[in-house]
Amino acid sequence: MSATTIVSLPDQSTARIPKVNFLTKENGLLSWLLTGDHKRIATLYLISITFFFFIGGALAGLIRLELLTPQSDLMAADTYNKVFTMHGVIMVFFFLVPSVPATIGNFLIPLMVGAKDLALPKINLLSWYLYVIAGIMAIYTMVAGGVDTGWTFTTPLSTHYLNTNVVSTGLAIFVAGFSSIFTGLNFIVTIHKMRCPGMTWFRLPLFVWSNYAASILMVLGTPVLAITLVLVVLERTVHIGVFDPALGGDPLLFQHLFWFYSHPAVYIMILPGMGVISEVVSTFSRKRVFGYTAVAFSSVAIAVFGFFVWAHHMFIMGISNYAALVFSLLTMLVAVPSAIKIFNWAFTLYKGSITFETPMLYAFGFMGLFTIGGMTGVFLGATGTDIHLTETYFIVAHFHFVMVGGMLMAFLSGIHFWWPKWTGRMYPEKISQLAAVVTFIGFNLTFFPQFILGTLGMPRRYAAYPPEFQVLNVFSSAGASVLGVGYLLPILYLTWSLKYGAIAGDNPWQATGLEWQIQSPPLTENFPEIPIMDHEAYDYEWLERQQQKEVASVG
Amino acid sequence: MSEPTGQDHIVSPKTYAIVAVALLVLTATTAGVSYIELGVFNAVVALAIAVIKAMIVVLFFMHLKYSSKLTKLTAISGIFIFLGLISMTMADYISRAWGRW
């Protein structure tokens, strides 16, 4: 075995994809549309969110095209507002929130806990249908002329001063919210009630812990978004006055309720990605994750603390200084568990046997970019700096570093890592490594200049800007085209690999974890018999003993 | 995983009847108290009675008293987050009138 890769594939001349697996078990459209199999639902989700990712990405391309020149010359300012609003809505609600949980999480959680399916398969399917319905409503909104309030729907702009499709967008997000709630609910029940014998909480892979924490946020936070959107719709249609100062309401009430969800939402988006990184870093340094308990508890701590920091999005909006003080302090605290994870991954790497396959490249990208994004978040959590940096490109850069440099890289890492398990085939390694590097370079070129733009004072959500900002904007747009190539490549080669990729076998990465001990792709029922978990998580010695046993028995 | 489920302990009709009567009595009480002038304590008493009513519904009608620790923890965490929403939002509204500093 080469020292530069841990990949161990079966003999390609004799290897075959197992004839009976979840993809081949039943045929026909209805067997997919009425499935209860979590793996099929995960596949349906993967296709759907990729579709929306490209719509959101196209909108991003339009934004960067417009911002090549200081004037609002590609599109009118109102149109530009619609473009960045739809970009935000689609990327947040239709890509990032469901990304890892609904695809990789749906696929893996039952496998990782040793169960035959999630606890509520029909609810799982319902969750996908709600997502699709919400997606259709969002597309309708775009076709009907879009909405230009910004994805944050700030009142009273969204309720009183604009005449775009706020109601239909609000209702679309309402439906998508319930899709998310049902996914989270399913995960919590499964993780509590369906662990196989011997699978104690502290033997679970850390991916499960991260998704558990994210699920708590989904279940408790999303309903508040739902009622907030209902109130916005009522305000627009019936003029009830709850957000209207003239009628006695408070526009800030909307923001409190909106951010009560939307701040935990960012943790919903990032926590599952952190779970992926834990798995990938361990596998590609051949070492158990350093400080398992700390990483597990930090996930839960992020979830709990994450509920109490929302007003740091509202420092300049008119909340009292006392409230700003309290929320700023809590924001400093919530950064600690995230940092703990970074330290633990770094210590996992230390003295590990590191190799640089594609998932690991994305993981390295994550660790660096998320650290930068997270640190800039702490800068913004201090009220003094926030007053100057908020609503500028500094914020845009901050959240793109954590969401794109962080979460999207983690998502791609996970997709590549579990692709062999999902499809039975390996993706082509060289081109995927190239794509990872191209993405990293493109990302930095796109978003790092935006930190500088923000500190120099360029406001966000503006189609036209002062000419002195043009050079940095041109760098940013150039980077965006590189980034676009980096994201296009995986679609091409992953699709290619479905037919022409090398046969992966059960455990090409020689990873621990129950999902790697069964065939690729898995059977519909996952395990012929429910396994008994008799070893700790990330137990590479156990894995070595298994392999020795197998070698001994063949001879 | 042999935790007590709602199924293991069958709550008797007698318990249900006592709870129902208690709820009706408390309803009459809270209605009656609202006719008495207690200033700010009107709200306090009304909410206190409502909380007691809710608690006996949760404990006995919803079997929480006989449920697993996990179920009890779930109910408590829901209340905790709800109170967090209310109190942290109120932290802003209450302190606005305190002036700039």
Added chain:
Amino acid sequence: MSDSTAIAHDAHHEHPPYQRHHFETVSQQFDATNFAMWLFLLTEVMFFGGLFTAYLILRNWYYPAFVVGSHQLSIYWGTANTAVLITSSFTLAMGVWCAETKRKSGLVLCLWLTFILGLAFLGIKSIEYHEKWVKHHVPGIRFSVENFTHPQTDPEVYNEYHDKPLSPDMASKTELYFFLYFAMTGMHALHMIIGIAILGYMIIRAKQGAYTTGHVTFVENFGLYWHFVDIIWIFLYPLLYLISRHT
């Protein structure tokens, strides 16, 4: 491949027809679905929570408007509705007991009683809503502050409470009170309608004996939902009807 983890030989081939295949035992199925319902109720708590937050803030800001607004609600209908819901929770709890003790006709009777009481609640609610419509107290659609700037124009309420006239500014805030009234009781009523629909389905299935063979999960979990809707009303009643009835 399969000897890399120890295998448990389970006897799942013998299982009751109502046990789903991804569960190992009936007990696990009951536990899991029960827990799932509790979690769903948590989402409902947070859903209503947003409305309670709005209520708290607006009541603190516009207390006089909330007082006179609440005088417009009939305490008789409100208290009657509370009693109706409490009784329906009792009948449903008795229904669960009947299912657990395999009393089929008792279960059907209890479900019917709950169903009828639920309809009674909605009937009383529609009487109240109709009254609000007639008196021009529907915010945004059909609202007039006449009864609050000139309380004598509403002799029925004035004779009981002798409210002082509100300034036009404060009187306009009663619209916010009524918005909360309709939003909170309306959302509650929507949940009642869904519950009553499910009750209808359950009565049909109970008659077929679906819940008296040992599989009480559906009834038990529906009970949780129904009692929760009752709890929401337990809080709505004092917050909306009993703000201040003393004269």
